Amino acid sequence: MADPWMVNMISLPEDSSTAVDHALDAVLTRLTERAIPRGSAALALIRATGEATSGGKRFRPALVVAAFDAFGGDRDHADGLWDVAAAFELLHTAFVIHDDLIDRDIERRGVPNVGGTFRSRARALGVGDAGAERVGDAAAVLAGDILLYEAARLVAMADVDADQRVRLFSLLDDAVLVSAIGELADVEHALVPTEPDAAQLLSAAHDKTAVYSFCAPLAAGAVLAGADEGDRAVLMTAGADLGLAFQLVDDLIGTFGSAAQAGRLAGADLREAKRTPLISFARETAAWPQISSALAMAPTGPIAVQAAQRELDASGAREQLVTLIGHTLASVRRRAAELPDEPHALIERLAAGIEGRIP
Known part of the structure; x- marks a missing residue:
């Protein structure tokens, strides 16, 4: 799920990047404000989640915006565009957090991910290695869950018409379900005693990436632009x-x-x-x-x-x-x-x- 190559094909113009970042910042600010009165663990979880969201290439939001532009969308009359584009970045980050957990990785881009951060936090609180691992795993599950919800919330609250919202939720439904099925198949294929055949492996390869990284963001931009x-x-x-x-x-x-x-x-x-x-x-x-x-x-x-x-x-x-x-x-x-x-x-x-x- 790494993104560095993608920026060479398509990226957000500066003004669009700023608009998407503002939408993401609004989500994280709201979560932070809600976490503060709930104690240090809650605030640490939201901060780690925010770190996971920062620094990406924003490829999937770029696809939403690029498809919107390609189908003749008018940015001056599309306030919901930025929230929908940001929703696909949150969806991607949620999948990355869960993917790291599945793969037992505790770093991403050379720094501790959510699970790694909370393992260190648990050890600093006096928790042993086995317990710290459990805390880190729990934090990764919960951070990913929060972002999955926030992605759906952005679409639910976006300034779009009712028909567009229905279509957008259909795309989001497919993105979540198909990606989860593909990830599970990938794990099973790695562990079952019998060798999976090429058709099974190709199906998992498609499901892990195609819908949430390409189909859904492209189609979402087209929906917002009024494509037929x-x-x-x-x-x-x-x-x-x-x-x-x-x-x-x-x-x-x-x-x-x-x-x-x-x-x-x-x-x-x-x-x-x-x-x-x-x-x-x-x-x-x-x-x-x-x-x-x-x-x-x-x-x-x-x-x-x-x-x-x-x-x-x-x-x-x-x-x-x-x-x-x-x-x-x-x-x-x-x-x-x-x-x-x-x-x-x-x-x-x-x-x-x-x-x-x-x-």
């Missing part, structure tokens, strides 16, 4: 393929990308023995026995990682995944051609940005 139902349907279909292609490229980066590109150790997915569509494709090749042996050694260090990378590359699995990404983005472009010029250009820009990340 047909164009919104095309946008949702294109967004689904964009999200899948993004996740597949992310898998390639996790296996073959540099540390700078991945934002973590090179070959991190190999070190962590992640089950990805790439590995599923490799399993179907005649070279699987050699690949399997190399993958088993990958967690031992960089030389073993490089050996596994060479085996995967030589098997043709990497090329197969790159081909699938190409087919998926070709589908995006075919569907986008049905849209008016400005939305078409927006989708093309997103497709080109994803394509440009392939390692």
Whole structure:
């Protein structure tokens, strides 16, 4: 769920960024004011939640605004735009907090996340290691829950008409449900004794990212701009393929990308023995026995990682995944051609940005 690449494709203009930040600040100010009389733990939770919300690239709000502009929306008569855009940032932050908890991570971007902050706080209060871990986990669950609610509250309170609100809540419903299903599938696929097949892994890859990162924010901007139902349907279909292609490229980066590109150790997915569509494709090749042996050694260090990378590359699995990404983005472009010029250009820009990340 990392965002650094996204700013190169699309970002909020300064005035729009300020408007979204004001909407987010209003949420955090209200929460802080309500937490202060409830004691230090409540205030610490809201402050940690605010830290999690700060510093992001605001990609999903940028998509809301970009789609709104592309479909001819009038910013001078769209006060609700900024609250809806901010809602998608809160949704993203909630998922990131919960994702860190699921992955047992206590840092993000090199600093303690909500769980890590509350582990330290518990230890400072005299709690032992096991108890501190429990406190940190509880804080992460609760911070994510608060932001999920606040995202829904922003949509509920936004200055939009009744029909738009119904459509926006439908998008939010899908974003939450499908993303949760995808995350659960991803965890199960990592732990079940039987190897999931490529179709299952591709479905989870889509569900984890596509709806909340692409389909829903794009469609939300289109709803606010008054786009017709047909164009919104095309946008949702294109967004689904964009999200899948993004996740597949992310898998390639996790296996073959540099540390700078991945934002973590090179070959991190190999070190962590992640089950990805790439590995599923490799399993179907005649070279699987050699690949399997190399993958088993990958967690031992960089030389073993490089050996596994060479085996995967030589098997043709990497090329197969790159081909699938190409087919998926070709589908995006075919569907986008049905849209008016400005939305078409927006989708093309997103497709080109994803394509440009392939390692």
